[in-house]
Amino acid sequence: DAKTTQxxxxxxxxxxxxxxxxxxxxISGTDYIHWYRQLxxxxxxxxxxxxxxNVNNRMASLAIAExxxxxxLILHRATLRDAAVYYCILRDVGGGSNYKxxxxxxxxxxxxx
Amino acid sequence: SAVISxxxxxxICQRGTSLTIQCQVDSQVTMMFWYRQQPGQSLTLIATANQxxxxxxxxxxxxxxxxxxxxxxxxxxxxVSNMSPEDSSIYLxxxxxxxxxxQFFGPGTRLTVL
Numbered sequence: 001d002a003k004t005t006q007x008x009x010x011x012x013x014x015x016x017x018x019x020x021x022x023x024x025x026x027i028s029g030t031d032y033i034h035w036y037r038q039l040x041x042x043x044x045x046x047x048x049x050x051x052x053x054n055v056n057n058r059m060a061s062l063a064i065a066e067x068x069x070x071x072x073l074i075l076h077r078a079t080l081r082d083a084a085v086y087y088c089i090l091r092d093v094g095g096g097s098n099y100k101x102x103x104x105x106x107x108x109x110x111x112x113x
Numbered sequence: 114s115a116v117i118s119x120x121x122x123x124x125i126c127q128r129g130t131s132l133t134i135q136c137q138v139d140s141q142v143t144m145m146f147w148y149r150q151q152p153g154q155s156l157t158l159i160a161t162a163n164q165x166x167x168x169x170x171x172x173x174x175x176x177x178x179x180x181x182x183x184x185x186x187x188x189x190x191x192x193v194s195n196m197s198p199e200d201s202s203i204y205l206x207x208x209x210x211x212x213x214x215x216q217f218f219g220p221g222t223r224l225t226v227l
Contacts, residue, residue, distance in 0.1 A: 034215075043117075043205050043218030044156065087155070099144060099209045101216060103156040 004088045009108040012078045020073040020107055022088030027068050031090040034101070035062065035073050039084045044103075047073065047086070083111045115140055115208050117219035125225045126196055133192045134222045136206030141186035144209040146216070147179070151202045159204075162189040196226045 005023040012018040024033065035047040048055055048062045050071070055062040061074040075082055087106040091099065116139040126132050136145065145162040159179055160168040168181040183189045193200050206219040 043207070043221050045218065046215030049214055085155075099211075099216070100146060100158055100161060101156075101207075102158065103148075105155050 004090060004104050006086075006088055006104060006107045008105065009110065011110045011112065012075075013112050014080060015077050018075040018078045018082070018109065018111075020075075020086050020088075020109065021070065022072070023070045024088070024090055025069045027090060028092065031092050033062065033064060033068075033071050034089045034091050035060070036087045036089060036101075036103075037082075037084040038087070038106070039081075044087065049091070078109075078111045080111050080113060083109055085109070115142060115210075115217040117206060117208060117217055119204075119206055119219040119222050121222060122220065123223040123225075125227065128197050128226055130196055131192055131194045132196065132224060133190050134204050134206075134224075136189045136191070136219055138187045138208050142208040142210050143186070145183060145189045146207045146209070147181060147189070147191045148205045148207065149202045150205060150221070156205065159191070162191075193224065196224075198226045200224065201226045 032049050032051050034049040036044040037047050038044045048057050048060050050062045050064050063072045085106040085108050087103050089101050118137045120135045147159040148156040149159055150156045158171050159174045160170040160181055162168050162181050162183040164183045164186055178194055180192045203221040203223050205221045207216045209216040
């Protein structure tokens with residue numbers, strides 16, 4: 001599986017936007033970029049995913065570089081509930097990889113009141 | 114979507130014993146996965162539980178240590194055998210389905226081995 005690189009930690013203030021970066025320079029053409037987050041004492045939850053175009057949903061936006069070697073998860077207005085570990089994961093949907101997810105270390109986001 | 118429950122939610126066990134963790138889903142799903150999360154670490158995939166056949170284990174995990182059952186499309190068990198303190202972790206079940214964009218995770222089972 002292609003690897004991702006994320007900062008170990010980031011800090012934000014409540015109500016401000018947060019940009020969480022992810023580098024994936026060895027991404028292949030069949031890799032989707034997925035983001036999950038893990039709130040304290042909970043299992044991970046899906047945030048968003050994309051292939052080439054920028055994506056928006058009710059939780060966040062995903063900005064993907066034109067060469068697809070990096071992406072940025074954008075939380076438009078951070079709340080205290082957004083404090084979590086955010087994982088950027090490449091999921092290969094070609095070649096029968098059975099959709100398994102390979103988690104890296106992720107970014108610990110702290111949100112200050 | 115899918116709602117997943119796990120039993121037990123936590124347990125404290127003695128070394129040398131075994132614990133079976135159950136994962137129940139509220140709908141039929143094709144894929145079920147078992148992960149381990151050691152203290153302060155990220156998630157590591159243990160195996161994919163296949164309905165009607167043996168589980169597919171990741172490198173570093175073996176069936177004798179982590180036997181898995183998948184009797185139907187809504188249920189799976191993971192057994193942690195002959196436990197040692199190094200097995201103290203959170204064990205999580207997740208499910209996926211062809212055509213779904215996301216996987217859903219259970220709340221986890223927190224295991225402490227003394």
